[in-house]
Amino acid sequence: MKVTLLGTGTSQGVPVIGCSCEVCRSVDYRDQRLRVSVHLEVAGKSIIIDSGPDFRQQVLRERIKTLDALVFTHEHKDHTAGLDDIRAYNFSQRKDMPLYAEERVLKQLKQEFSYIFADFKYPGIPQVRLHTIDGLGPFEVEGVLFTPIRVMHYRLPVLGYRVGDFSYITDANFISEEEKEKVKGSKVIVLDALRHEPHISHFSLEEAVALLEELQPEQAYLTHISHLMGLHREVEAELPEFIRLGYDGLQIEV
Template sequence: MKITLLGTGTSQGVPVIGCECEVCRSLDYRDKRLRVSVHVEVEGKSLIIDSGPDFRQQMLRERIKRVDALLFTHEHKDHTAGMDDIRAFNFMQHIDMPVYADPRVLRQLQQEFSYIFTNTTYPGVPRVELNPIQNEPFMVVGQQVTPIAVMHHKLPVFGFRIGDFTYITDANFISEEEKDKIRGSKILVLNALRKEPHISHFSLPEALSLIEELAPEQAYLTHISHLLGLHREVEQELPPHVRLAYDGLSFTL
């Protein structure tokens, strides 16, 4: 399994429009963060989790030429806005793109992308196959995916575990029952928005505490805002088995 973090930024991305803080002015490529998304390649199949506003740019940057399925964690725009660009894969692969999400999220996609789902579609619009999922394991192109139900303030969100890899974004609470699904993961990617508490995201201290509790072999922090600080400085504050993620980071299992 090869995992590539396509984007590691919060909903505004980094740099933030109009901001002159030292992070937004940084020349370090690791401080340039597109909206969160991840590419998982496993046994010859190519899965994407979340297609945000930067989806097209991410596909081009990583030269991804095939996508077999698209999974959504939740319906917020910074996770869904780029779904239109899956039409390039429709054309290349001659398939309707399988999309997996909670029924609530699928209904929101049908509303936001209503032109895809009308009875008289315009030529060239994306073609998708909607697959509702519940909080129980499901199969995607031959791979078992285990949803992990987390809370994003009052909004239910799914994290996903595929083999020994667990990916959780946009969370500030995980129940004990759902934590049990994460335990034993070799790699955990977890959101850590900033150092100060936040109403709907784990802060850096909260994320580090949870990582210590769950004890993955390696953890990476994602969904990072400019308020967290410069990548090179925050990295020095972390335990050896925890790293800040950055756009384009890839690792294998």
């Protein structure tokens, strides 16, 4: 399986509009972060988790010419706002795009993209096929087995996913002991870490490192990073050897 981090930034991205801090002024490409998303190439399938506002830019940058399915973690705009851009895949692949999400998330998508689901559809709008993730048991995404991992984003339930030996958790600051068991044994884990200071709905750097030291993957990468984290090269130098900061475009073989 090849995993590509399409975006590793928090909801505002990095640089932040109007900010002149050293991170936002950095010329290191690793400090320039689009909204968080990940692409999986597994078992001959091309699957993306979350389509944020930078979706079009991300798939063009990585030359992702085919897409078999789109899977959502939750309904926040920085994870869903790019949904309209799946139209290009509808046109080129000549088929509806399968969307996988919990019922609550699908309901939100129907509200925010009501024209997609209208009785009388405008020509050229996205064509989708909805699949409801019901419960926390394993399910298939176009033949690929996904295991959902329930995490909490403050009071909002969010899904992480395990696919084979890869686990992906973003927008979280709590995971139960029961759900940790689903993650244990993963060779690679991608986990959110917003900044150094504690946050109401995201793991801090210290919290993320502690959780990863408990889970003990062979390799781990941090994502959903804000400009308050600091410069990539400086923060990474202080991390345990098996934990690295993710960056946009990073490719991982699992």
